[in-house]
Amino acid sequence: MTQKSGIAAVAETAGVSVSTVSQVLSGNRPVSEATRAKVNAAIAELGYTPHPGARSLRSRRTESIALLVPDITNPFYPLVAVGMQDVLLPAGYLLSILDAGSQSGTGRLLGHVLERRFDGIALHIDGLSDADRARLAESGTRVVALGRDIGIEGSDYVESDDAGGFAKLGEHLLGTGRRRIGFIGGEEESDPSRLRLGGLRQAFAGAGLDYDDASTVFTSFTRDGGRDGVAALYERRTDWDAIVCANDLIAIGAMDELRRRGLSIPDDVAVTGYDDIDAAALVHPSLTTVENPAREIGRTAARLLLTRLAGDGDDAPTQHITLSTRLVVRDSTTSPIPQER
Amino acid sequence: MTQKSGIAAVAETAGVSVSTVSQVLSGNRPVSEATRAKVNAAIAELGYTPHPGARSLRSRRTESIALLVPDITNPFYPLVAVGMQDVLLPAGYLLSILDAGSQSGTGRLLGHVLERRFDGIALHIDGLSDADRARLAESGTRVVALGRDIGIEGSDYVESDDAGGFAKLGEHLLGTGRRRIGFIGGEEESDPSRLRLGGLRQAFAGAGLDYDDASTVFTSFTRDGGRDGVAALYERRTDWDAIVCANDLIAIGAMDELRRRGLSIPDDVAVTGYDDIDAAALVHPSLTTVENPAREIGRTAARLLLTRLAGDGDDAPTQHITLSTRLVVRDSTTSPIPQER
DNA sequence: ATCCGTTTCCACATCGTTTTGCGTGCATGC
């Protein structure tokens, strides 16, 4: 008695052929109710699980998709991942989150990812090298880009309305009487920095005011960047009444430095961020910011992928979805609840 | 001219047999320098990548391992993931981070994970059902547990020295003259809560003092839990001079509530947390806590898995590794740098 | 009884690897 394994074992104990079992599993062809029952019984009895390798070998599909992020310790990305799972799990796909460790690590990891033959890849990349872009394109893997267009033929992308968010921030600040408003961006060459500054400008224009370019400094998207940014701004002048930061981490760093200089937030100067990471609500005073709908970004990206994977979307035009953002006003731009006299 | 694909195509253009190409790839048997060169040239020319499905079908290995976490938005887990990657990537393994979404979601995801036939699984689970434990055990997949013993034959686990950490916290507080010390735990039935309280008790005992059980309340491991915990403690008495919290989130919530009651931290009451998540340094005043070496936990877990996967560790006794923790003193237990007068 | 259309199942080829067991050709020892 040779010990069969896999689908063959199931076929044997059910007293049917291998192909019939496969049919029952895939529902590809009609199977009579009687044999279907026999097969299912055998499957349950043996605790059978199809071998994904064998399956993908034939079907050329893995039923799993990858999310490739530059830094999983950035609290923004876990939320994106959760959003993708919301959509993918019910559709029978498994989401693997892969951490490149840094922007530069992306290329190194990309090779591993492509080797694994995921059905689809979602990635958030700031600088994708031409070589990597080519590898992605010729791999034939479905790709959806997060945050910006990745420049691959036929790959959709989803981003949030950065400019609109900063316009709302600007209006909020101008509406509360602030006029000497500085802006601390991330890396100067980065798309987000430029878009976000653009939104602020728009708010000024809308109020019939001029935005002074000398109110802008660029550093990096980190807490340290925020500290440096404040230092740079205060070298130019010292009468700022609001500081707009390109993301929450910068804002938190800026608050550190402002406090160190003996300034009170928001009485002397208001501070705003972007993203609405958890920490924004935790700092003291809590940070006025704009909600960057990470989870919704994830959901949308997953839906785009699923549509493409369904196949009939192969020739559909490239999709570009922009999600709207929401202003979240907290204590860093309004007077905090009086607590120490 | 039939269009071969995969290894057969490589074999053809290199003018060798399929098996020879495989040998070159795996280095399983010696191959002459000349043919090795020919094969490598062909591989490069065709941009060949082995099909992981076919490979795992034969070799029964996937070269990828999974990290299953209850909630990827908890900042602790991304660090664990990064630590695992540190070790796994150089070893040629791909790490997939899988988010169960909640403790209860673990079971649902576990099925998907086992189906995927990962070579190894690392999981951090508080309550694993017996059914799931059985599924894991009989799947034959290598398992390493994080944080606690998972009770599966032959599965190693790694945890951090919670009790030691809380002993250090207790000594620190007692050493600065605090005596009326309250403890806010997470869920009462959870192992961590009990272990951590035990560490605090130990500090009292070491100083020849008695710890009063009436100083303990249990809530949940969240920020809301911290608020509730403070409320509960202050119903018992109002002269606390320190509050020890079972993790940083609780501590941050506790600070919210203390502040709302008009108390000053640390002048009126000191607060401590556990884990040293980023937010601990961001809150104001910054939080004294204990570093829970998440990244090192990840590294260790990965090493344990690799050892088992190497095969010769099959019969080795179960390993139980405890990592030491480090006290991080910040402003919430010392007087902050005078900044307003 | 014959024929035909459905339904239901099966045999078999196939996917791309790994792996074992042999067959070469060549130098070596006698």
Added chain:
DNA sequence: GCATGCACGCAAAACGATGTGGAAACGGAT
């Protein structure tokens, strides 16, 4: 010259699934 040993490559058999072309069984119509 002839057995012996080595170093290299190759053929072929798995691995576990999918899916197509057909064969068998079954009714109903003629």
